[in-house]
Amino acid sequence: MIGLMIRRLLWLFPSLLFLSIGVFWLMHILPGSPAEAYLLNSQIPPTEEAVDTVTKDLGLDRPLYEQYWDWFTSAWQLDFGTSFYTGDSVVEEVFYYFPPTFELTIGAFIVTMGMSVFLGTLAVVYQGRWFDWFSRLFSVGGSALPTFWLGFLLVYFVSYQFGWLPSGGRGDWHHIILPVLTLAIPYISLYSRLFRTSLLEVRERSYVTYARARGLREMFLFRKHILRHALLPLFTVSGLAFGYLLAGTVIVESVFSWPGMGRYMVTAIINRDYPVIQFYIVFMGFIFIIVNMLVDVLQAWVDPRLRRQGRYRHD
């Protein structure tokens, strides 16, 4: 297990290195210049001299490899430069915007997983009855709705019509409910069906039948033998789900005026704020890799077979 973790950690560095080179290259082949975006934002006419001055100020007149090397050597010392737009440290800014996004992600993750297990179980318990049909409808609807529309629907009914919750902004716990729901609903609809299928499959396995023949109570059977096995596929996707949720906050943050990283990133892309984009992608890559590593470890912990084989083989 420790070996698995160390191997994964060693892979972290080359992965991030390639990621950073890729992003750097992509950013620079995009049309448009940070200098012009800056001038435009400042309501300064982008004359040639003005663009030249700003380009030089930002160090963008140098060869690309030199720029990358500069970035790399300071990044190595955890200095990721300053934003072209605000002139503040990129790391500080990202850490300012990260907590609200993380809040949303964690909230949505917990709700997604909890509700998926809950609804999936109910759908099995009431298999073929109206709740099962309802959950099927919910899963189709939930995954088909575009996020921003779902968000506005929730705002329209919950905030505007009934006045129960605020329509946006970040404040006390009232504010987080709608964005978390908006973020979670599409995933709940997906994963609750996944979990239902998995439960049904596990229920039919021979060891469950034997256990039932031994006279074990249904509740005990469910907790000890069925649930744990049925959770495995959910674990596998949970790492990805976390990543998707984290990246998926972009639209939700915009709809609910949530001051998070997604919005910060979109602004950075529009402004061609290279240092911010670069750090954000590398940082997200880092989180993605770490979370997936944790998921692997967790899986190995739940499923002893994996620990021995060192790789994932379901069933």
Added chain:
Amino acid sequence: MKHVMKSAIVVLIMISGCQSGEGNQGDDTLVISWPQDIGPLDPHGYGENQMFAQNLVYEGLVQHDDEGEVQPHLAESWEVSDDEKTYTFFLQEDVRFSDGSDFNADIVKKNFDKVLDESEEHEWLELTNQIIDTEVIDPYIFEMTMEEPYYPVLEELALVRPFRISGDASFSEDQDFQEPIGTGPWALSERQQDEEAIFERNEHYWGEDPEMEELVVRVIPDGDARVMAFENEEIDMIYGNGLISLDAYDHLEQNDKYQSGTSPPQSTRTLALNTNRGATEDALVRRAIIHAFDTQTFIEDMLHNIEEQATSLFPDDMPYQPDTLDDYNYNPSQAEQLLEEAGWKRADDGHIREKDGEPLQLNFVYDANDQIQTMLAEFMQSDLRDIGIDIEIIGMENQAYLNAEKSGDFHIIYHETWGAEYDPHAMLSSMRVPSHADYQAQQGLDRKKALDEQIGEVLVETDEQKREELYHDIITTLHEEAIYVPVSMTSNLALYHNDLEGVRYSPIIYEFNLDDVRRK
């Protein structure tokens, strides 16, 4: 199953019980919204510093009034030397900054010098290149000297940036900006980055106090989210240009729970026709395009009549605008006649006109993210098809669109004038610079070189009458050469709940007049 439903209902009731009307934070608080954070409010800074917010906190020696005319402000009066190179400003003596410190000639000089020290950042504004000396003559007399007589001095001093005055406490030891202290009616009291900013009435304000005690600016990036927040009474007012779609504005305007209003026109939406490329090289074709575009219907159907129709590049009430310009009225048959005259004939079978076997095809370049530009492109495509011109509409990402402006790679391109505070002098001045769509569009004119020379002359012309003549000449040339299709005039739009009154408007886009807003 039953208890699940029951507990869900209980949770919802609990939530609704806890939720006390978020909306109006108090009778003396005005809540507005803005798409971005207001920034650190450096009076001389650009980028993230939002101009409307800088304008709330900082004041200049002179400022625009509600009509857009430059008036004395922190300077009571001034004298101009005979050679028109030296301006002596007599400052108001009873002005204090929001931290209680004195306003005087020393602090004015300090602010000016800071701007001039960083002249590279501000060189876009000709005045910063012209000032060669600043001097404190007396505690309340400030003098500045310029290299050449430059007539738009006061216009440029009135701009929101960079020449507004901040207090001593705004400067760090290294003369960098550290905190926002100004003489304006509002003082920043709290800023939560990307969430909200709270301004309080400046208790030392020398003029009339704002009616409201507090002004809250919520950050709401999305237009539809802003509409929701407004309808949900979480914000009192929507004020600005382009903050919500015109459809949403039209919808809310018809609701009798809300009041609405528009500012005087600010800048002109126009389409620049390239005199240096393909069929638009011919003035007859350009004139035909203007006559074929049904501006009035476009404004009625697409803009819900919210914007005023434009008849030439600049609005009629702009200084130096000649009143002798003939309108290009909507007249498709005249347009067809002009095309015939230019040699573009309808082919026997086809709908699109041809000349020497070439079809009459033009492209229209615009920023695809802008809803109005997109509508405009589609509308024009259909109007011009009627007279036999095939338009290829090319919606681009913002940066690519700017590149097209610079390279001149277009037949028709969406374009806007700079706005009341820059027109005509700064906008015309930029027409001489190759990286501007105007320069590119005008490049095919025989008179382009002479035109540029005239623009150079007018900026340093000291004789008022000669200046006026030159301006008339330049603007008339641009009009008669049919380089611009005038469309409409943008304005600041306001929407507010019925309990508010006293909303005022300025023709200057980032000067919001919120001081008189109060609850009935």
